[in-house]
Amino acid sequence: MKSNQRVKKLLLLSSSSSPSPTKTPNKTLSSSPTMITKKTRSSTTKTPKQLSSPTKTPKKPLSSPTITTKKTRSSTTKTLRKRLSPPPTKIPKKKLLSSPTKTPKKTLSSSPTKTLNKTSLSTKTPKNKNKKKTLSNKECLDLALQRLSSNSTPESLPCRGSQFTDIFNYIENKLIEGNGGCMYISGVPGTGKTATVREVKRKLEADSKYPAFKWIEVNGLKLSDPYQCYVHILHELTGEKRSSEAAADTLNDRFSDCDPDHEFVILFVDELDLLRTRKQNILYHLFDWPTRHNSKLIVLAIANSMDLPEKLMINRVASRIGLTRLAFHPYSWQELESIITSRLTGLLHVFDSDALKLISRKVAAVSGDARRALDICRLAVQTAQLTAAAAADDEDDQQQQELQSTVSMESVDQALKEIFNSLKLVRIRLAPLQEQVFLQAVCQDFRISGVEEANFIDVYQHHIEICRFEGHYIPSTVELEKIAYNLHTSRLIIVEKSVSHLFKKIRLNISVDDINFALKMS
Incomplete structure (x- = not known):
């Protein structure tokens, strides 16, 4: 029993001795430093343990501030970055995301379609240009028809x-x-x-x-x-x-x-x-x-x-x-050729040089009228267009015509035949003198009045004036009526049926320019 009691006392002493030094320094460090100094001075043997504990304790507070400072610095840097970076990062992201997404959409939906169309057009334009070069026959001929019109005013007047x-x-x-x-x-x-x-x-x-x-x-x-x-x-x-x-x-x-x-x-x-x-x-x-x-x-x-x-x-x-x-004075064939070539600046490939020479020589031999030469050129261009339209069904002929953008000699010969060898012009050239004077009288009345129809009595008065001026025989009304019916049977004029022959309506069935041209040729 005594041994048991001693053991219990030792255990109590050991238990009381072991927790006190460990708990006291912590409490002393945390609560009062004076207690630490007294115990350290009194107990030298326990100082290492106590010194080890304070060394450990300052590490904790020192380690904790260092950790906290790093965390705070990192957190502050992160917050600063978050505060500073979001606007620049979000704005460019929005811009980059919105503009690329929107602009590509615009470029892909509206502008790309336009740009693609433009690019597609730009890629197609060389084909169109090539087609214009090959198919320029039609466009060049249309432009030549406009320039060869006698009503169009040229930029310069050659040969005058x-x-x-x-x-x-x-x-x-x-x-x-x-x-x-x-x-x-x-x-x-x-x-x-x-x-x-x-x-x-x-x-x-x-x-x-x-x-x-x-x-x-x-x-x-x-x-x-x-x-x-x-x-x-x-x-x-x-x-x-x-x-x-x-x-x-x-x-x-x-x-x-x-x-x-x-x-x-x-x-x-x-x-x-x-x-x-x-x-x-x-x-x-x-x-x-x-x-x-x-x-x-x-x-x-x-x-x-x-x-x-x-x-x-x-x-x-x-x-x-x-x-x-x-x-x-009337134009020579060289002057007529220069007039036609001045009208066709940039379009000289439309006509062959021999074709222009043939037209100018033909007109210069008859009258030297520049307007008639331009009319023949226009008729040759129109015949070339008709032949091109007729041969458009055949692929081989179409390829040949695409390569050729000139009015050939065949179209010029056909135009000259239509003008010089037409039945009406030949009939006027071979008509008697009084019939030619009657046609002149009808043209004069048309120029004065501006109306296509004329009365027989008015034409008769103009006929008398021309005969007096030229010194020809003046026919009677009955003779002039027979002349009018002869021209009516030739389909040069149209005479209306009426009871009184003096007030019959007369109308030309041929243009005034053709009549003047045929009279010059005669």
Whole structure:
């Protein structure tokens, strides 16, 4: 029992001795450092254990702050990065995600479709260009038809340089001197008279060194009555509309007044021979007004016949014209060829050189009319188009025509045959003199009235005037009626059936240009 009691005491002592030193230093370190110093001074043997414990304890607090600082630094850096990085990272991501996603969608949906179409078109354009080069036959022929039209105004007038300088110098001298004058320009149709005068007008209007002038143009073909030229001139000059007699009086007073403040008036009269009357008052006024003092009137008169003043006008009218005359001779074949080639700048491959020479030589041998040469070229182009359209079914012929973009000699020969060897033209060339004069009378009435139909009595009056002018025999109404029925059977004109032969309606069954061309050939 005593041994057991001793063992229990030892155990109690051991138990009391072992927990006290371990727990005290922790408590002393955590709670009071003074206790640690007292026990360390008192117990030297237990200092290593106690020193080991404090060494361990500071490591924990030191380790914990180091760990916390790293965590805090890492956390702070992460938070800073999160705070700073999201806007730049998210915005570019949105931009990159939105713009690539949207822009590619746009580019793939709208723009890529357009760009792809453009790229596809760009890839196809060389094929189209190649097709244009091979298929340019159609487009080049269409463009050649537009340029070869007689109504289209060319950029320059070849082969009329000397006539252009003569007209320009004449008007320039009159404008500088301050005097009026008159120039009579003659030549067969299609020799470039009207085009040359209009080119002079463009050059005068482009230069500002000349005095101010008023340009008035009168065309005899556009007047229903010769006396309407007074009304037209007064309306263009002052803007007033009066009767022909009142307009003639006011114009006479205007050009008789010696007022130096009046501006110059350049009067361009085309188709002068259609303004003839019995007393020739219109022609006398037109050529008398420029000779008056300080009239400041320059008259440019154009007619087809060179000897019109001597044939049609009275001696006093012919004397007013004086020696200021200019003649336009018919074109030679070299000039006609240069005119056609100037129209076809950039399209010279459309025609063969031999084809152009053949057309120009044929026209120059007959009349030298540039308009007729252009018409033949247009007809040759149209025949080439028809042959191309007819051969479009065959692949071999189509490939050959795609490679060839020229009007061949065959189409030119066919066009020349249609024009020169047509039955109507041959009939007019071989017609008697009175029948040719009758056709001229019908054309003249059509030019004056502008109506396709004409009364027999009006044609008869024009027929008598032409016969008197040319010095031919004047037929009666019965004889002229037989002439009209002969032309009707040849299908050159159409005569309406009527009871009274004087008021029968007559209509042309052929163009006026073809009649004039056939009459020149005869």
